[in-house]
Amino acid sequence: MKKRRLGNILLGSALTVSLIATSGVPNNVLAKDQGQTKVTEAERILKNLNDEQRRALKQLEVGPGFVISPDINVNTPELVNVIVEFKQAPAKVELMKQAAKGKKVALSSAKIKVEASHQQFKKEFNKLTGLKIAYSQNVNESKITREYKNAFNGVAVTVPGNVLEELVKSDVVKRIWNNKEIKLDLPKEPKELKSTAQSGSADSNQQIGADKLHEEKVTGKGIKVGVIDTGVDYNHPDLKNAYKGGYDFVDNDSDPMETTYEDWKKTQYPEVDPSSGSTYYTSHGTHVSGTVAGQKKNHVDYAVEGVAPESDLYVYRVLGPYGSGTTDAVLAGIDKAVGDDMDVINLSLGASVNDALYPTSVAINNAMLSGVVAVVAAGNTGPNENTVGSPGTSAFAITVGASDVSQTIATYSASAGDKKYSDIKLLGKNYTDKLEDLKDKSLDVVFVGLGKSSDVEGKDLKGKLALIQRGEIALDEKIQNARKAGAEAVIIYNNVEGEIAAYLGESTGYVPTFQLSKADGEHLKSQENVKFTFGLLGSVQTEGDHLADFSSRGPVAQNYDIKPDVVAPGVAIFSTYPEYMNDPEDGDNYDIAYTRMQGTSMASPHVAGAAALLLQEHPDYTPFDVKAALMNTADEMKEKYSVNEVGAGRIDVYEAAHAGVSLKVLDKTENVEGKETVEIDEETGSIAFGSHYQKDEELNLDKKVMIENHEKEDKEFKVKVEFLPAKDNIQDAKKNGVEVKIPDSISVSSEGKKEVKPAIHVPLDAANGRYEGYIHFVNKIMRKTIKFHLQSVTQIKVLIILN
Known part of the structure; x- marks a missing residue:
């Protein structure tokens, strides 16, 4: 049963601009930017002004503004690589800008304007580049390397640095950015992964409710998803039929295959980059693609089914060897994906710049305005605050943090001598191991100490069970040493009280490995000439829904926007892997072409897949409808987190698909546009009351929330405000008299709308800091939640520069 559309794309002046100004701070999204974009002091001052000062200065010039990125050398005659942003908006965004003014413009006319801006710039x-003597002998090597017209209007160029100040005098040019290097920067993979933080594709699909939608034949069929990444091994059996095309912006052809092992063998480059630890050959995009669109076609019992297994997968390769690339290629990937009419794009990479004016942020915002759901990883630089990176700082993007997932872990009952064991947990296994083959099998137990190579040397382990004590070397190494010595199975027992809080998953170097407590392991060791007999195969379920430590946190610098918007499974996610990664020798062996990876990079494709499911179920949803649906229905985490850590919570796509009521915050945000400050409308699922200078009077603010009932019966909601308890920079709201006022109950008629205005009251003597919480709208069959956040300060420093 199709649900009705939740609402219009944006209201009022929302379409006049497509980005928000924030200041730059050093952090990363997933890919690491080699350098930091700075903002001019004038712009920084403007962003820090309080409300009254901002209104007073609105009509004044703010100086030269951000015209040429300060990290570009404009005096050098040497060639520099830059991105030039044009004043003219992309065609679809131009339509919306004009519609906001009450004007109708044909798409063809808007495209003519875009094309005219390019022709004028080229001329x-x-x-300019013909003036060789005036600038540099290198000027004859100047060239336009890329053109952007869909999600971003501008070009990438190579010119002498001392030409740029003349270039910006063009009526076409708005800003010039440094074309920065980008490198993948996944969180460091621990040798031992928390057992509550493991997931296979079935587990994470179940965690977010995708499995129930699959049962209802909602599989993303007909929805085009663009993965902008390192490429894809499109020969993988789980991806072969899902893959429909794409483009390679590294080699500039239509074949977005990952950088392969064979590619590396043809070069003289080192296999591993000593500075980053990354291999020349890549795998990241294949893993991301499997989470989105894996079709479980491989003939192994651990084949991967993605969140949207019948979606159409398009891949845009923008990062090459060692997982590195440049901003111009990433921008080109976004631009072409919009031009190719993708329904959803996933960006599991980004720059280390907390700046929504950065070109990729502009492109992401314009993609959303053009009708493309843009999903972006929040970053891997947690657990500190203000670590979310661009374009995850974008107001319009769906920014995703990482949580762990409830997982099913195999167990066995067993006996040895006079001792019976119940539910000994699996610690790791080979991809091809069939655990059921151990049932009723008895193996001789051989104690091999700590499991070092010297401990197993000379031991007869063939067809036996190696008993190993935890400690000194990694669990991974212990298992591999035992396997090399011929062990058929391994038990590792703890060296401290309690169980080993780890699960290693699958590896080609493993044999079936289980864990025991310290007491049970020492008892087993004390028995001589004992056989260990496996009994019944079972399983246990771990808890899940805890935030990953590495997941980047908000708020966004200066404007205090709440980020991330949602979280999704992103820790040790099991997905597809290029064939050459686990078996680089000649011949194809896709039986073991899988691995676990972690990062917000792995969380983001869960949300991209969820967006595809929503668009199949609700084909008239806008990107903002999708965002609101996912935020409104997100589930609470197992612990109390700041709204700037988990956003609305962990997504529940099943609830999002069947939601009959939506709540949208109709907000506004400010942006430095040229030489003036403008406001743009923002339609989202959270309330950011902002940062305020409180001097001589109490603070009272409100925000508009639109409740839309799409069902044929009236809805009655009980409303409850929940402030988060005091922690770190979060203040105790009750103690300080801070309160959010909203009616205790709200009625919405069938297929009707109701506007409410939650209002926050802050007494004059309230402590400085943040006040965060949730507004819950609950009726007998549903619960909707809106998060809120306010920063209160006592003073503001203003710097005035006189020339």
């Missing part, structure tokens, strides 16, 4: 560029 001026060619004229």
